[in-house]
Amino acid sequence: QSVLTQPPSVSAAPGQKVTISCSGSSSNIGNNYVSWYQQLPGTAPKLLIYENNKRPSGIPDRFSGSKSGTSATLGITGLQTGDEADYYCGTWDSSLSAHVVFGGGTKLTVL
Amino acid sequence: QVQLVESGGGLVKPGGSLRLSCAASGFTFSDYYMSWIRQAPGKGLEWVSYISSSGSTIYYADSVKGRFTISRDNAKNSLYLQMNSLRAEDTAVYYCARSRPRPAVWFDPWGQGTLVTVSS
Numbered sequence: 001q002s003v004l005t006q007p008p009s010v011s012a013a014p015g016q017k018v019t020i021s022c023s024g025s026s027s028n029i030g031n032n033y034v035s036w037y038q039q040l041p042g043t044a045p046k047l048l049i050y051e052n053n054k055r056p057s058g059i060p061d062r063f064s065g066s067k068s069g070t071s072a073t074l075g076i077t078g079l080q081t082g083d084e085a086d087y088y089c090g091t092w093d094s095s096l097s098a099h100v101v102f103g104g105g106t107k108l109t110v111l
Numbered sequence: 112q113v114q115l116v117e118s119g120g121g122l123v124k125p126g127g128s129l130r131l132s133c134a135a136s137g138f139t140f141s142d143y144y145m146s147w148i149r150q151a152p153g154k155g156l157e158w159v160s161y162i163s164s165s166g167s168t169i170y171y172a173d174s175v176k177g178r179f180t181i182s183r184d185n186a187k188n189s190l191y192l193q194m195n196s197l198r199a200e201d202t203a204v205y206y207c208a209r210s211r212p213r214p215a216v217w218f219d220p221w222g223q224g225t226l227v228t229v230s231s
Contacts, residue, residue: 047219
């Protein structure tokens with residue numbers, strides 16, 4: 001069971017918008033920055049969002065991130081079939097066992 | 112361009128050891144934290160360890176603490192993971208990734224991964 005909670009799956013039609021939630025606690029999301037990763041089938045993960053809402057160079061503005069309290073959200077607009085992938089949130093956890101934590105991942109299906 | 116290439120994976124018996132390497136290029140390796148992250152077959156991501164740019168700060172996941180050792184050689188632009196007392200549950204693809212320190216930890220880019228299989 002992951003420290004950060006994500007829905008196992010989400011789906012939407014091409015062109016639509018989808019959001020993926022990531023829920024944590026005060027020891028992780030509540031007091032640290034969140035990052036998001038996209039993992040296309042058979043490939044290594046790729047950074048989509050860092051420091052809650054910043055996009056690395058080359059990531060289209062269809063992808064957005066936000067954080068409120070102990071939860072974070074990844075938004076994807078103008079869905080494309082190429083967006084079908086697993087998405088993971090991650091952050092630092094400042095509890096006794098200081099470490100990085102990831103969500104369990106969300107499988108996005110573009111119908 | 113920035114590139115990370117892992118090597119050293121393979122099949123090892125329970126209780127055995129393995130050393131993974133990650134060769135970095137395209138950036139000033141000594142300026143960056145580095146991490147190892149693994150993914151068991153069909154499962155999600157699990158952070159394993161990370162090391163500061165100088166090597167003076169190191170963190171481990173509880174699941175590997177005392178068995179795995181992360182290290183780096185800035186002169187060789189290389190990151191390592193020495194894995195001892197391996198267990199079946201350590202079977203995974205191991206990725207190295209360039210990192211940033213807490214509280215804004217993020218990983219970019221990732222290598223292609225190297226598969227470690229622990230089985231008798």
